Amino acid sequence: MSEPILQLDNVSFAFPDKTVIENLSYTLEKGAFLSIVGENGVGKTTLMKMVLQELKPSNGRVRFLPNRNSVEIGYVPQFRNIDPEYPLSIRDFIGLNFAGFRTPWLTKKERQRVGELLTETKLTGVSDRPLGQASGGEKQKAYLAQALLDNPNLLILDESTASLDPVAKTELLDLVKSLNQRLGLTVIFVTHDIPLARHYSDQYLFLTPGTYEAGPISALSDEKVAKMNNA
Numbered sequence: 001m002s003e004p005i006l007q008l009d010n011v012s013f014a015f016p017d018k019t020v021i022e023n024l025s026y027t028l029e030k031g032a033f034l035s036i037v038g039e040n041g042v043g044k045t046t047l048m049k050m051v052l053q054e055l056k057p058s059n060g061r062v063r064f065l066p067n068r069n070s071v072e073i074g075y076v077p078q079f080r081n082i083d084p085e086y087p088l089s090i091r092d093f094i095g096l097n098f099a100g101f102r103t104p105w106l107t108k109k110e111r112q113r114v115g116e117l118l119t120e121t122k123l124t125g126v127s128d129r130p131l132g133q134a135s136g137g138e139k140q141k142a143y144l145a146q147a148l149l150d151n152p153n154l155l156i157l158d159e160s161t162a163s164l165d166p167v168a169k170t171e172l173l174d175l176v177k178s179l180n181q182r183l184g185l186t187v188i189f190v191t192h193d194i195p196l197a198r199h200y201s202d203q204y205l206f207l208t209p210g211t212y213e214a215g216p217i218s219a220l221s222d223e224k225v226a227k228m229n230n231a
């Protein structure tokens with residue numbers, strides 16, 4: 001039987017001049033691969049900020065199940081160009097959150113974990129390359145590896161494949177799908193790319209101004225996308 005990991009109970013969010021999410025209720029099951037789609041400015045990032053608890057809903061509740069401590073979130077941001085002079089290697093970047101202010105060196109166990117993640121994300125061969133000189137796809141894989149450092153059970157990809165070339169998109173999402181299938185990692189993929197959403201996810205949540213629709217990805221037809229975008 002499926003078990004919920006995240007529940008949005010009648011969630012709304014209003015900025016001072018604009019309400020972006022209204023009365024949204026949704027239950028995310030453990031092990032699901034959910035795509036969140038919808039036009040620019042509809043509130044996808046705002047919704048993710050509420051899940052990440054950076055924003056508090058104006059109304060309603062964001063609940064983690066069975067409790068807040070049982071859910072560890074990993075977050076992969078949108079691609080941003082990094083200064084070519086950025087000094088950290090891919091390996092050091094991945095282990096960054098292990099390094100403390102007083103003890104910047106990593107323990108043997110931590111170095112092992114970084115090694116596992118390099119293997120998992122197929123970055124071992126380029127691990128000593130400065131992140132600033134890595135390709136877009138390698139940078140995003142390094143962000144993915146960094147997000148996996150604390151063994152999350154919920155992974156959020158916030159338009160993480162936007163501006164990557166088709167091969168890099170596929171590589172990144174193949175890695176994520178493999179984690180989803182092998183380890184049961186629950187995934188939320190925010191995207192504008194309907195074909196990618198169809199290929200990788202099993203559920204969708206389509207946000208439109210003032211309302212939303214959700215269901216199995218097979219129900220997200222081209223007609224529905226066109227109709228909702230023109231509504």
Ligand SMILES: Nc1ncnc2c1ncn2[C@@H]1O[C@H](COP(=O)(O)OP(=O)(O)OP(=O)(O)O)[C@@H](O)[C@H]1O
Nearest residue numbers: 015016018020038039040041042043044045046047
């Ligand atoms: N801090 C803020 N104050 C006021 N309005 C904001 C603020 N942040 C976002 N907005 C507005 O809220 C709306 C929703 O923004 P959000 O970034 O959540 O949309 P989105 O669906 O993620 O868009 P995109 O697909 O373009 O990334 C937008 O109209 C945006 O301009």
